[in-house]
Amino acid sequence: MLISTAYAQAAGGAGATGDLLQTFLPLILIFAVFYFLIIRPQSKKMKQQRAMIDAIRRGDKVITAGGIIGTVAKVKEGGEVQIDIAENVRITVIQSTIANVLSRTEPADKASNDSKKDDKKTSE
Template identity: 40%
Template sequence: MFISSAFAQTAGASGDAQSTLMSMLPLVLMFVVLYFVMIRPQMKKQKEHKAMVEALAKGDEIVTAGGFLGKVSKIGETYIGVELADGMEVQMQRSAVVQVLPKGTLK
């Protein structure tokens, strides 16, 4: 009589641990999907932007975060000089550059 109840209790205890693990599986899967769908592409985009900003050179034609098109006239450590029109030059942060245009785009 005592032996059969002992076997029944052990079987129930191992089943609870397995059901707890199975109930946490969807949560773990959600985090894995979130990483591959949102976090990883964003990190890749940041790395590409950083490489583009570091590769800026004098004479590059750029688009800024404010939507201005201009040509890089001066390069500093954190700031660049951008010529928006003939004789009109502004200074802005390097990180404000969104895109480098092909040569000859601005005329």
């Protein structure tokens, strides 16, 4: 007979665990690199953007994703914001399309408290 019979060698039980670790270790390392270099910074940036958008109030100067610069006139329910872009020109945009807040106004409560403190300082 020209073809001989080949028999598979029996694999040892102790070496299988080490081989499994060597097989999956590169995949685990790649996932860890992706997490720390891509996923984590992106989620942190999204969280900061969401906090900035949620903190928008009347009087803030903003820029939209379309490049329109204006002053917030009114924050409506349902995620809409009215922006003054020129004299007697007011547009309504979706709150999530605001790309950046250029300047912030002080909250009314804080501004009134500061003016009261200044009044007390001048009277003393």
